[in-house]
Amino acid sequence: xxxxxxxxxxxxxxxxxxxxxxxxxxxxxxxxxxxxxxxxxxxxxxxxxxxxxxxxxxxxxxxxxxxxxxxxxxxxxxxxxxxxxxxxxxxxxxxxxxxxxxxxxxxxxxxxxxxxxxxxxxxxxxxxxxxxxxxxxxxxxxxxxxxxxxxxxxxxxxxx
Amino acid sequence: xxxxxxxxxxxxxxxxxxxxxxxxxxxxxxxxxxxxxxxxxxxxxxxxxxxxxxxxxx
Numbered sequence: 001x002x003x004x005x006x007x008x009x010x011x012x013x014x015x016x017x018x019x020x021x022x023x024x025x026x027x028x029x030x031x032x033x034x035x036x037x038x039x040x041x042x043x044x045x046x047x048x049x050x051x052x053x054x055x056x057x058x059x060x061x062x063x064x065x066x067x068x069x070x071x072x073x074x075x076x077x078x079x080x081x082x083x084x085x086x087x088x089x090x091x092x093x094x095x096x097x098x099x100x101x102x103x104x105x106x107x108x109x110x111x112x113x114x115x116x117x118x119x120x121x122x123x124x125x126x127x128x129x130x131x132x133x134x135x136x137x138x139x140x141x142x143x144x145x146x147x148x149x150x151x152x153x154x155x156x157x158x159x160x
Numbered sequence: 161x162x163x164x165x166x167x168x169x170x171x172x173x174x175x176x177x178x179x180x181x182x183x184x185x186x187x188x189x190x191x192x193x194x195x196x197x198x199x200x201x202x203x204x205x206x207x208x209x210x211x212x213x214x215x216x217x218x
Contacts, residue, residue, distance in 0.1 A: 026211070029217075041176075047199055132179050133178060133179050133204065135179075136177060136178050136179040137178055137204060140177065140178065140206075140208055140209065143177060143209055144198065144208075147196065147209055150195055152193070153193055155194075155196055155211075157211075157214055158194055158196075158211050158214060159175050159177075159211055159213055159214070160214055
């Protein structure tokens with residue numbers, strides 16, 4: 001057992017120093033024995049250093065311990081080392097980013113799931129216009145035949 | 161004041177019946193009958209019927 005633990009310790013020491021410091025300061029539940037959980041506040045709830053949190057006594061909101069930029073850097077390091085699941089929830093995490101991209105799409109409005117790009121008016125009307133043109137071309141031989149039969153001088157049906 | 165004299169020739173617009181919005185413009189005597197002809201529509205790349213559009217003004 002001790003040998004296995006030593007192996008893990010050795011592995012952990014190979015992590016990037018920034019990740020080591022972070023994991024030492026905010027050890028995830030997965031690698032922490034239940035008896036030695038630290039930095040718990042009420043009811044065993046742990047504040048996420050990546051999210052703003054409300055102080056239980058004063059009721060004031062505190063900023064996250066880590067800025068979004070530093071969160072992103074940590075996530076990037078963790079992803080390279082393959083230990084991203086040890087980090088707490090963050091909006092910079094890979095899964096969360098993918099979920100957001102799927103739901104909301106690109107910065108272009110309307111590229112998410114179940115959304116439509118509005119487009120310019122001429123783009124929205126394109127299908128209707130092509131349909132009208134197709135109908136007109138289908139009726140063209142008949143119209144020409146009628147026009148030939150009637151003759152130029154007697155033709156009265158002029159467009160508006 | 162004397163009434164303004166109407167010109168003898170008018171320019172008319174012949175509209176494609178393929179509903180492409182393409183048109184040719186011709187001049188014809190005011191008193192003649194409206195124009196109509198088979199002519200090429202580059203949008204549908206075919207010869208189609210062109211009919212004179214009703215004049216909006218007056």
